[in-house]
Structures are given as structure tokens and as C-alpha cells.
Amino acid sequence: MLGLPFGSFLLLFVLPGLVLVPMFYYSWLIKTGKRD
Amino acid sequence: MSVHSIGLLLFGLYLLVMIAVGIVSARYQKTSADFWVANRSIGLPVLVMANMAAIMHGGSVLSGVALMGNIGGVAGLPYLAFVGGVAVILFFFAKKLRDSRGFTLPDYMGDRFDSTFLRGFSAVVVGVSSTIYLIAQIRVMGFILEELIGVSFFTGMFVGTAVFVFYVAIGGLLAVVWTNIAQFVFMWLGLLVMGPYVYDKVGGWYDVIDQVEALAPGWTSPQGTSWTLSFLVSWYIIWFVAYCTRLELITKMYAARDDKIARRSLPWTILLVMVFLLYGNFYIGGAARILVWDTIASPDQAFPALVTTILPPLLAAFALTGIASAAMSTTDSLLLMSGAAVAHDLLRRCIHEPRGIQKEESYYLRVSRWTILVVGIVAFVGAIPDVDLILQIVSYAVAILGSTFFFPLIVGLTTKRVSKEAAIASAVGGAFVCGVWTWARIAGATWAQDIHPGVIGLATGGVLIFVVAAVTKPLAGAPVAKFFPEKA
Numbered sequence: 001m002l003g004l005p006f007g008s009f010l011l012l013f014v015l016p017g018l019v020l021v022p023m024f025y026y027s028w029l030i031k032t033g034k035r036d
Numbered sequence: 037m038s039v040h041s042i043g044l045l046l047f048g049l050y051l052l053v054m055i056a057v058g059i060v061s062a063r064y065q066k067t068s069a070d071f072w073v074a075n076r077s078i079g080l081p082v083l084v085m086a087n088m089a090a091i092m093h094g095g096s097v098l099s100g101v102a103l104m105g106n107i108g109g110v111a112g113l114p115y116l117a118f119v120g121g122v123a124v125i126l127f128f129f130a131k132k133l134r135d136s137r138g139f140t141l142p143d144y145m146g147d148r149f150d151s152t153f154l155r156g157f158s159a160v161v162v163g164v165s166s167t168i169y170l171i172a173q174i175r176v177m178g179f180i181l182e183e184l185i186g187v188s189f190f191t192g193m194f195v196g197t198a199v200f201v202f203y204v205a206i207g208g209l210l211a212v213v214w215t216n217i218a219q220f221v222f223m224w225l226g227l228l229v230m231g232p233y234v235y236d237k238v239g240g241w242y243d244v245i246d247q248v249e250a251l252a253p254g255w256t257s258p259q260g261t262s263w264t265l266s267f268l269v270s271w272y273i274i275w276f277v278a279y280c281t282r283l284e285l286i287t288k289m290y291a292a293r294d295d296k297i298a299r300r301s302l303p304w305t306i307l308l309v310m311v312f313l314l315y316g317n318f319y320i321g322g323a324a325r326i327l328v329w330d331t332i333a334s335p336d337q338a339f340p341a342l343v344t345t346i347l348p349p350l351l352a353a354f355a356l357t358g359i360a361s362a363a364m365s366t367t368d369s370l371l372l373m374s375g376a377a378v379a380h381d382l383l384r385r386c387i388h389e390p391r392g393i394q395k396e397e398s399y400y401l402r403v404s405r406w407t408i409l410v411v412g413i414v415a416f417v418g419a420i421p422d423v424d425l426i427l428q429i430v431s432y433a434v435a436i437l438g439s440t441f442f443f444p445l446i447v448g449l450t451t452k453r454v455s456k457e458a459a460i461a462s463a464v465g466g467a468f469v470c471g472v473w474t475w476a477r478i479a480g481a482t483w484a485q486d487i488h489p490g491v492i493g494l495a496t497g498g499v500l501i502f503v504v505a506a507v508t509k510p511l512a513g514a515p516v517a518k519f520f521p522e523k524a
Contacts (some may be wrong), residue, residue, distance in 0.1 A: 008110075008257060025397065
């Protein structure tokens with residue numbers, strides 16, 4: 001896990017990623033006109 | 037030529053570019069909308085870079101490397117809170133704010149809650165906090181220029197302030213956006229040029245983590261080398277709310293070409309912030325801990341020491357100037373917001389319009405420019421004395437902004453069932469309690485030390501908005517229709 005303890009790995013990559021993915025998905029829906 | 041001579045030459049050229057951008061931008065300034073929101077013309081790539089540059093500046097490199105080198109990667113971990121805060125702007129705020137066609141956050145408060153008092157109160161909170169923050173940032177800018185290119189602290193503050201006040205006063209937001217992009221590019225070039233040299237000395241990500249953990253046990257842990265769990269949690273809460281109500285981001289939503297571009301800029305902005313923190317703070321901060329920590333007197337010197345240690349003189353000058361160039365990428369946004377609070381929110385919207393006073397757009401454009409100049413001079417004069425109190429207050433400015441605006445924004449943009457009285461109680465009560473708690477904390481009161489003023493202010497704002505909304509009548513009619521067109 002990138003040499004990091006589990007807690008840091010979670011806070012540094014996994015949880016921000018879990019928030020960022022729906023942000024990009026929502027952005028893609030807006031771009032393609034599937035969401036106003 | 038020495039590193040400092042080359043750096044001065046590059047920095048002089050950079051200042052000329054900033055002045056030229058200001059002069060070109062001035063040709064597009066005809067109305068208040070041109071000046072404050074760049075005539076709502078900003079496209080996606082430009083908005084992403086301007087967002088990034090407005091929230092991450094030269095000081096973010098210097099202090100980020102110092103902080104991470106000192107206490108560990110934990111200092112960068114709150115970017116989970118940054119992502120969460122920006123997600124709230126994306127999902128709940130951006131579209132309605134952009135579609136409301138306001139210029140500033142006080143515009144939202146006044147329009148949504150149909151209250152000139154709330155508009156004026158918000159303008160005072162934004163104006164005062166931005167000006168105090170600006171004073172501190174001017175000092176940071178002076179420090180950066182002193183550390184990186186070797187000019188004296190006063191000269192750095194004076195030249196930097198003169199240049200950014202000039203381009204903001206004549207070019208408005210358009211000049212801020214384009215200079216921010218130039219600063220963004222310079223800053224990234226400065227950081228990237230270091231990459232191969234840092235890699236050569238300390239290796240890649242895994243190598244840095246292994247070496248720095250061996251040198252400073254706990255550096256890679258979730259609590260770093262010295263933080264307690266309660267400190268970490270309150271840090272997360274404060275940064276989450278601070279990013280939801282981050283004025284530099286919210287103001288730029290108004291300047292987007294349309295609401296889709298406003299929203300689509302946000303995931304890209306936060307992705308760039310994450311890359312910046314992982315590379316520009318975490319990796320380089322770790323490398324500084326390994327390579328130069330024993331040779332410096334204070335953590336603030338870590339970045340310049342690292343650069344001059346590992347890079348040949350020409351590249352060192354290039355890297356230091358790149359970061360120094362970004363020293364003013366936050367100051368210009370803050371100056372614009374302070375000026376807008378006075379010229380647009382207070383003078384035009386709170387004094388002239390309620391009294392039926394009609395003025396030409398050219399009048400407001402002129403007033404805006406003079407306001408920027410006066411606020412710039414006031415902030416510069418305020419930055420000259422070394423007043424520790426200002427720096428202490430600044431560290432709580434984001435907490436006061438969050439306590440004032442978080443609940444009126446999140447509740448006012450997601451439900452119609454909120455009254456003017458509830459919004460006033462939340463904003464005024466949250467700001468007041470947070471302000472008193474901050475004052476008590478700075479004065480040394482023991483009861484105020486355990487909990488961050490922002491947490492108390494937020495809790496007050498939250499309780500007040502729901503309690504008062506429950507016993508008062510929600511607003512109806514035009515103010516609601518403007519923000520809930522489909523449900524009005």
C-alpha cells in the first residue's frame with residue numbers, strides 16, 4: 001500500500017478517491033447532457 | 037551570475053508580464069460585470085487553472101514543505117476534507133449560485149433571504165476577513181520573496197503589492213484570472229524542474245517514505261509525529277467547512293461561462309490540488325526532511341535549502357522564481373473580494389439601490405478601481421508592523437467565514453423552508469459566537485482551548501437556523517423563485 005500504514009493509505013488515497021469518483025461521474029453526466 | 041541575480045532577473049521579467057496582462061485586461065472593462073465577474077466569460081481549462089492558483093499559492097509550497105517535513109504526511113491528509121468540501125459546492129451550490137447571476141456571496145445572502153441587512157452584514161464579514169487575510173498574505177509574500185530571491189522583506193512586500201494592486205485595479209477579475217494562470221504555470225514549472233534531481237538523491241515515493249519514517253518515526257502515520265486524534269478530527273471538520281465556503285472558489289463560480297462549466301471545473305480543480313499536495317508537499321517535504329533538515333534553522337527554510345542544495349544555480353533560480361511568482365496568486369483574489377464587498381455590496385446594493393439612486397456603469401467601474409486602490413494601500417500599511425495578533429486572527433478567519441455562511445448556503449440552496457429570520461440568526465449568531473470564542477482563545481482563556489472556535493460557531497449557526505426556521509414563516513415569492521425556479 002505505497003509503503004504507508006493502513007490508516008494513512010485510507011485517508012490519503014481511498015477515501016478522497018471515493019469522493020472524487022462520483023464528482024467526475026456527475027461532471028460527465030453534465031457534459032453529456034444526461035443531467036441538467 | 038549568482039542564484040539571486042538570475043532569480044531577480046527572472047522575477048523582473050515575470051513582473052513585467054503581470055503588468056502587461058493588467059493593461060491588456062483593462063481594455064475589456066466597461067461595466068461592473070466585466071470588472072467583478074469577467075463578464076461571465078471564463079471557459080473550462082482557464083477556470084480550472086484559476087481555481088487551483090487562487091487556493092494554492094507560493095506560500096502553499098513553502099509552508100506545505102515546512103509543515104510536512106516537520107510533522108509528517110498527516111499535514112496533507114486533510115485533503116479528504118478539501119475533496120468533501122468542494123464536492124458540496126459541486127452538488128449543492130455551484131449551479132444555483134451561477135444561475136442567480138450575482139457577483140458575490142453577499143449577493144446570494146441578500147437575494148435568497150430578501151434582506152438588505154443580511155447583504156450588508158455578509159459584506160462586512162467578507163470585507164473584514166478578506167482584508168485581514170490579505171494583510172497576512174502580503175507579509176507571507178514579502179517573506180517568500182526575501183527567502184527565494186533575496187530582496188529585503190519590505191522591498192518584497194512593496195514591489196509585490198504595487199504590482200498586484202495595479203493589475204487588479206485596472207483589469208479586475210479578468211486580470212486576476214490570467215495572471216493566476218501565468219503564476220500557476222510558473223509554479224508548476226518550478227516544481228517539476230526539481231523532480232529528476234530529487235529522484236536522483238532520494239529515489240521514488242516508496243524510498244522517500246521508508247527513509248523518512250526511519251529518520252522520524254510516525255511521519256507516515258495518520259497522526260504524524262505529534263498530532264492528537266482530537267486535533268486531527270477538528271482539523272478535518274474545519275477544513276471541510278472552509279472549503280465549502282471558500283470565497284475564492286465560490287466567487288469564481290459566478291464568472292464561469294455557464295453553470296455546466298462552473299460545476300465541471302470543480303473535480304479537475306481538486307484533482308490538481310491533490311497532485312500538488314502529493315508531489316509538491318508530501319514528496320518534496322519528505323525529501324527535505326531527509327536531505328536538508330539538519331542544516332536549517334527553521335522549517336520555513338526547508339524548501340529554499342533543498343532547492344539550492346540539489347539543483348545547479350540556473351535551475352535553482354528558475355525553481356525559486358517559479359514559486360516566488362505564485363506568491364501573489366491568492367493576494368490578488370483577496371483584494372478583489374475586499375473591493376467587491378465595499379464597492380458592489382455595500383455602496384451599490386445596500387446604499388444606492390434601496391434608495392433608488394441610479395448611477396452609470398462607468399461610475400461604478402471608477403468607484404471599483406478606486407476602492408481596490410484604497411483597500412490595497414490599507415492592507416499594505418497594515419502589513420508593515422509585525423503584529424502577531426493579525427497572524428493569530430487569520431488562522432481563525434476561515435472558521436468565522438464558515439460559521440457565518442455554511443448553514444445559510446447549504447440550507448438556503450437545498451430547501452425553500454427557511455425564513456429570513458432563521459438565516460439572519462444563523463449568520464449573525466454563528467459569526468458572533470465564533471468571534472467571541474476566538475477572542476477568548478487568543479486571550480488565553482483555558483475553557484476556550486480544547487474546542488476549535490469554528491466547531492462552536494458552526495454548531496451555533498446550525499442550531500439557530502433550524503430552531504428559528506421551525507417557529508418563523510418561510511420566505512415565498514421572487515427570492516425563492518430565483519433559486520428554485522422549478523418549484524416556485
